[in-house]
Amino acid sequence: MLTCQTRRDFLKTTTALGVSSLLPVTGFSQTVADTVIKRAIPGTSEMMPILGFGSSAAVEVLLKTGPASLTSILETMVKLGASVIDTAPRETDVEQAFGQLLLLPQFKGKLFVNSKVGRNRALNLKRVDKQGGINQIRETERLSQRNPADLILVDTMLDMDLHWPTLQEEKSQGNARYIGYTTSNTVDHEKMEGYMNTHQPDFIQVNYSLLEPEIEQRILPLARDKGIAVMINTPFGGGEYFKTVKGLTLPDWTAEFDCTSWAQFNLKYILSEPAINCVLTETTKTTNMEENLRAATGHLPDAEMRKKMKAHFDTLVKK
Numbered sequence: 001m002l003t004c005q006t007r008r009d010f011l012k013t014t015t016a017l018g019v020s021s022l023l024p025v026t027g028f029s030q031t032v033a034d035t036v037i038k039r040a041i042p043g044t045s046e047m048m049p050i051l052g053f054g055s056s057a058a059v060e061v062l063l064k065t066g067p068a069s070l071t072s073i074l075e076t077m078v079k080l081g082a083s084v085i086d087t088a089p090r091e092t093d094v095e096q097a098f099g100q101l102l103l104l105p106q107f108k109g110k111l112f113v114n115s116k117v118g119r120n121r122a123l124n125l126k127r128v129d130k131q132g133g134i135n136q137i138r139e140t141e142r143l144s145q146r147n148p149a150d151l152i153l154v155d156t157m158l159d160m161d162l163h164w165p166t167l168q169e170e171k172s173q174g175n176a177r178y179i180g181y182t183t184s185n186t187v188d189h190e191k192m193e194g195y196m197n198t199h200q201p202d203f204i205q206v207n208y209s210l211l212e213p214e215i216e217q218r219i220l221p222l223a224r225d226k227g228i229a230v231m232i233n234t235p236f237g238g239g240e241y242f243k244t245v246k247g248l249t250l251p252d253w254t255a256e257f258d259c260t261s262w263a264q265f266n267l268k269y270i271l272s273e274p275a276i277n278c279v280l281t282e283t284t285k286t287t288n289m290e291e292n293l294r295a296a297t298g299h300l301p302d303a304e305m306r307k308k309m310k311a312h313f314d315t316l317v318k319k
């Protein structure tokens with residue numbers, strides 16, 4: 001089994017991130033084993049917690065339902081030492097409300113926030129021109145009061161010829177610490193591989209799970225060779241994964257790597273691939289966020305166990 005981070009690593013990273021003041025939390029006795037594992041961003045000494053939050057659904061309802069539920073999800077994340085939040089351009093009032101929430105004292109300075117350029121799913125806007133992309137960056141900066149941005153991504157690699165030079169410029173001017181591009185479609189992996197060879201990003205964001213393991217073949221080895229950090233989206237196939245495992249009993253041997261649910265089975269499979277820097281899980285529920293975060297604590301399966309997990313999952317898919 002791979003072991004979780006050492007106590008020395010834990011103290012070093014919590015001190016560096018200034019999160020030690022979070023401990024202890026009421027009714028919650030926190031130990032090293034309770035803290036999300038961290039991995040270094042390639043080419044840097046910056047440690048990134050390996051599980052984060054894909055924020056779409058919970059954020060879309062923020063103005064309708066109020067901030068309590070989303071605040072609780074984020075507090076759970078921070079409490080367990082996680083920091084990464086994936087965002088994208090939205091309606092102005094929603095983006096502003098979310099930006100303000102992330103500035104609350106319990107979150108300020110403790111988060112790593114991704115933003116994107118190109119699509120605006122909330123407005124059903126599929127593309128923007130070059131100036132439109134620059135405007136999105138300035139607007140996100142203004143509404144969220146964040147500069148520099150931690151990571152700006154070209155959404156789904158659309159109009160890379162327009163937006164990639166913009167992101168390079170933003171990075172060189174100190175407005176973005178890291179830059180990259182995304183896809184969540186396996187059919188676009190070849191296109192992503194091409195860009196990884198010609199447009200060196202700091203991060204890629206791509207789909208990967210037991211349901212969609214394709215990046216193991218070419219994207220992950222290439223990312224490793226080129227020193228590119230990898231973030232994973234759609235780990236549950238937008239919820240599809242749960243249909244496959246619904247009603248099934250988790251095998252006893254999953255206890256060997258501290259796995260207590262089917263959600264963790266999939267997440268621990270993803271997270272035990274060493275080239276993965278962070279998995280973004282989307283949820284509207286604090287309980288699910290905590291369950292997902294706990295997949296990134298304790299032991300992770302080793303290579304032999306991963307094969308066993310994959311073989312077992314494949315028998316379930318065929319049923």
Ligand SMILES: NC(=O)c1ccc[n+]([C@@H]2O[C@H](COP(=O)([O-])OP(=O)(O)OC[C@H]3O[C@@H](n4cnc5c(N)ncnc54)[C@H](OP(=O)(O)O)[C@@H]3O)[C@@H](O)[C@H]2O)c1
Pocket residue numbers: 053054055056057086087155156182183184205232233234235236237238239242263280281282283284285287288289291292
């Ligand atoms: N091209 C792109 O840039 C791109 C595209 C797609 C996605 N993404 C990013 O990736 C993130 C995640 O992808 P996704 O939206 O497809 O979602 P996902 O994480 O694959 O799946 C979310 C679904 O899983 C359920 N779920 C989560 N944790 C669970 C648990 N422990 N137990 C049971 N059900 C659970 C959620 O329901 P509940 O709400 O009930 O928990 C929701 O229905 C997005 O939020 C976004 O940030 C990026």
